[in-house]
Amino acid sequence: MPDLPTAVLLTRDPELATLAKACVWEAGVAVRHLEWPDQLDALAPTWSLVVCGRDVGADVPQAVKRAWPASTVARVALGAAG
Numbered sequence: 001m002p003d004l005p006t007a008v009l010l011t012r013d014p015e016l017a018t019l020a021k022a023c024v025w026e027a028g029v030a031v032r033h034l035e036w037p038d039q040l041d042a043l044a045p046t047w048s049l050v051v052c053g054r055d056v057g058a059d060v061p062q063a064v065k066r067a068w069p070a071s072t073v074a075r076v077a078l079g080a081a082g
Contacts, residue, residue: 006030010037010060011053016078020051040064051076 009020012035021031029049034040037060040050050068052061054077061073 006032007049007051008040008043009033009051009053010040010056011035011051013053013055013078016053016055016076019078020053020076024051037063040067048072049074053077 007024007029009017009024009031011017011020011033017033021033024031032043037056048071050061050064050071050073052064052073052075054075056075058075061075064071065073
């Protein structure tokens with residue numbers, strides 16, 4: 001079986017983590033769940049998708065985009081549209 005593309009999910013919200021991981025797995029993507037922004041530094045230099053929970057400060061997605069400009073960065077929250 002080929003390796004699945006990998007996404008990073010950055011949130012300390014356990015309910016959001018459970019639901020988001022299930023949705024991303026349905027899309028055929030492996031998920032690496034992190035709880036703290038500084039954990040990103042230990043990962044590979046590029047990720048195609050970084051999903052940040054709304055519990056993560058707005059500066060984190062901006063910093064990720066500066067560090068990895070080719071990455072898609074999304075912010076999500078339970079019950080929030082867009």
